[in-house]
Amino acid sequence: GENVEQHPSTLSVQEGDSAVIKCTYSDSASNYFPWYKQELGKGPQLIIDIRSNVGEKKDQRIAVTLNKTAKHFSLHITETQPEDSAVYFCAATGKPGNTPLVFGKGTRLSVIA
Amino acid sequence: DSGVTQTPKHLITATGQRVTLRCSPRSGDLSVYWYQQSLDQGLQFLIQYYNGEERAKGNILERFSAQQFPDLHSELNLSSLELGDSALYFCASSGQGAGEKLFFGSGTQLSVL
Numbered sequence: 001g002e003n004v005e006q007h008p009s010t011l012s013v014q015e016g017d018s019a020v021i022k023c024t025y026s027d028s029a030s031n032y033f034p035w036y037k038q039e040l041g042k043g044p045q046l047i048i049d050i051r052s053n054v055g056e057k058k059d060q061r062i063a064v065t066l067n068k069t070a071k072h073f074s075l076h077i078t079e080t081q082p083e084d085s086a087v088y089f090c091a092a093t094g095k096p097g098n099t100p101l102v103f104g105k106g107t108r109l110s111v112i113a
Numbered sequence: 114d115s116g117v118t119q120t121p122k123h124l125i126t127a128t129g130q131r132v133t134l135r136c137s138p139r140s141g142d143l144s145v146y147w148y149q150q151s152l153d154q155g156l157q158f159l160i161q162y163y164n165g166e167e168r169a170k171g172n173i174l175e176r177f178s179a180q181q182f183p184d185l186h187s188e189l190n191l192s193s194l195e196l197g198d199s200a201l202y203f204c205a206s207s208g209q210g211a212g213e214k215l216f217f218g219s220g221t222q223l224s225v226l
Contacts, residue, residue: 034214043115043203043217044156089156100146100169101215105155 002027004092006104013080014112021107023090024072030092033066033073034101038087047088048075080111116140119204119218127226131192134221136204138185143208144168145187146215147179150201162187194225 003026013019025033031052036044050057050064050073057064061080066073073092077084087108091101116139126132138145147159158171162181173179176194181187191198201222205215 032213036217041219043117043205043219044215045115045217046214049214100158100161100171102158103148103156105153 002030002092002094002099002102004090004102004104006090006107008107009105010108010110012110012112015080015082017080019077019080019084019109019111021075021088021090021109022072023074023092023104024070025092025102026071027092027094028068028071029094032093033064034091035062035064035075036089036091036103038089038106040086044089077109080109082111082113085109085111115216115218117204117206117216117218119202119221121221122219123222123224125224125226126194128194128196130194130225131190132194132223134189134191134202134204134223136187136189136206136218138187138204138206139208139216141208142206142216143185144206145181145185146205146207147173147187147189148203148205148217150203150220151199156203159189191223196225199223199225 006023034049037047038044063076087106090104093099118137120135143164146161148156159173161169179189201220203220205217
């Protein structure tokens with residue numbers, strides 16, 4: 001089955017700097033890659049997703065890139081703000097609609113004001 | 114607010130006991146998923162239901178069971194509880210079969226003493 005590795009497990013950045021979180025997946029059939037943000041005391045919330053037919057997707061200060069050949073994808077957050085502090089999870093699935101998401105173990109991002 | 118409702122928010126019980134966690138999906142969503150989140154293991158998929166029927170099974174213990182009712186709400190039953198079952202249990206729902214854009218509830222924090 002699918003296995004998703006996520007790095008780093010913790011990340012501290014200064015406010016205004018960029019943050020990058022990287023994930024690798026094992027199943028070459030995976031074609032849907034969402035990112036979730038989990039704030040303290042809340043459930044994970046979808047912030048951006050990408051499909052395998054797209055190499056990059058951007059939404060304001062966040063972007064995701066996908067390298068299918070290397071089987072890795074990354075989350076980029078620019079101009080970080082204190083409210084970006086949270087745990088971020090990457091995930092992958094081969095058949096959205098039929099196969100549950102497999103999540104990485106998460107990255108705790110701290111943005112220092 | 115994701116639209117997914119989980120009750121109770123907190124549950125404290127003793128080893129050997131049985132508890133039931135409840136989830137109401139977003140209006141119109143047919144799929145319900147259960148995930149377990151512990152400190153070092155991230156989000157582990159337990160089980161998925163689609164329109165009342167079991168669709169996929171993950172690392173769910175035999176002591177755990179779930180069902181989805183005709184009104185689409187779901188219950189996760191945990192029995193013969195052990196200390197190691199202490200975790201945050203999330204329910205998520207999606208609208209198109211399974212796996213597509215999961216929306217998570219705020220979770221049930223289970224503490225087994």
